[in-house]
Amino acid sequence: MVFVVLELVAKPECVDELRGMLKAALLDTRNYEGCHGVTGFVNEDGRTMLLTERWTSKDHYEQYLAWRTENGTLEQVIGLCAGPPSIRYFDQVDV
Numbered sequence: 385m386v387f388v389v390l391e392l393v394a395k396p397e398c399v400d401e402l403r404g405m406l407k408a409a410l411l412d413t414r415n416y417e418g419c420h421g422v423t424g425f426v427n428e429d430g431r432t433m434l435l436t437e438r439w440t441s442k443d444h445y446e447q448y449l450a451w452r453t454e455n456g457t458l459e460q461v462i463g464l465c466a467g468p469p470s471i472r473y474f475d476q477v478d479v
Contacts, residue, residue, distance in 0.1 A: 385420070388437040388445050391470040398464040399431055405464065406433070409457055413437075416451075418444025431466070442473055 394402040403426075410422050420438040427434070439445040449471075452458045462468065 385476040386439050386442045386445060387474040387476065388435075388439060389470075389472045389474070390435040390437065391472075392433045392435075392461065393466045394431045394433065394464055395466050396431065402433070402461065402464040405461065406435075409452075409461075410435075413448070416448050419448065445473070 392402065406424065410424070413419055413422055418440040420440065422435055422437045425434040425436070426432065437445070439448075449458070
């Protein structure tokens with residue numbers, strides 16, 4: 385299991401559009417092979433959005449990200465952001 389943290393900072397004039405796009409797009413994400421769940425958060429600034437995602441493996445997520453790149457969704461999301469997204473991967477460990 386891999387935990388993916390995706391952080392996006394919306395352009396001030398694009399906050400509502402980005403949130404709407406994510407809400408619609410995440411329906412497909414949650415049904416994508418290997419996805420075990422996605423939860424969204426927003427910072428008190430109202431622009432910084434954090435998605436926490438659980439995937440079977442990093443490979444599953446990378447296949448999903450390639451699909452989002454090919455169908456143009458990733459480019460659309462980036463166009464609404466003040467900078468590039470931050471994607472971090474965390475492997476599950478026993479603690």
